[in-house]
Amino acid sequence: MLQTITKHLKRFRHAKRGLSNVIVVMLSLVILVVISANVILWSYQMNQLDWEKMQENISITNVERIDGARFSFKNEGPLTSHLISLWVNNATNHQRYDINLLVNSGENTTYTRADISLPTENFVVKVVTERGNIAVFARH
Numbered sequence: 001m002l003q004t005i006t007k008h009l010k011r012f013r014h015a016k017r018g019l020s021n022v023i024v025v026m027l028s029l030v031i032l033v034v035i036s037a038n039v040i041l042w043s044y045q046m047n048q049l050d051w052e053k054m055q056e057n058i059s060i061t062n063v064e065r066i067d068g069a070r071f072s073f074k075n076e077g078p079l080t081s082h083l084i085s086l087w088v089n090n091a092t093n094h095q096r097y098d099i100n101l102l103v104n105s106g107e108n109t110t111y112t113r114a115d116i117s118l119p120t121e122n123f124v125v126k127v128v129t130e131r132g133n134i135a136v137f138a139r140h
Helices: 002-055
Strands: 058-066 068-075 081-089 094-103 108-113 123-129 134-139
Touching: 058 123, 058 134, 068 081, 068 094, 068 123, 081 108, 094 108
Parallel strands: none
Antiparallel strands: 058 068, 068 108, 081 094, 081 123, 123 134
């Protein structure tokens, strides 16, 4: 009887070792699946942002002097563009202005600022979108 119990105990210990290997393998697979899923989701999100940036098509159609300056923008892309920064540059002065303007798809919009005085000589106006695209208008 004692031999039978000892025999079963040895078998149980041996089976226990095999079970721990199975648990380690299963946990490793779970961790591998979680890491792979996160990498795939991150890659998809980056591709989505790149696609949106490529689809954005904003242009400056006109810049004119009034009591300040009036800028005309056209969005020819399929997505709404969020304009966040405006630059007015000439040979001696580079001035940046913060703006917050949404231009819907297919829309023409004007933006007026009384605190901007346009140079009388040649100048370049640039607008930067939230996605990082830039539109340029040059007056010579």
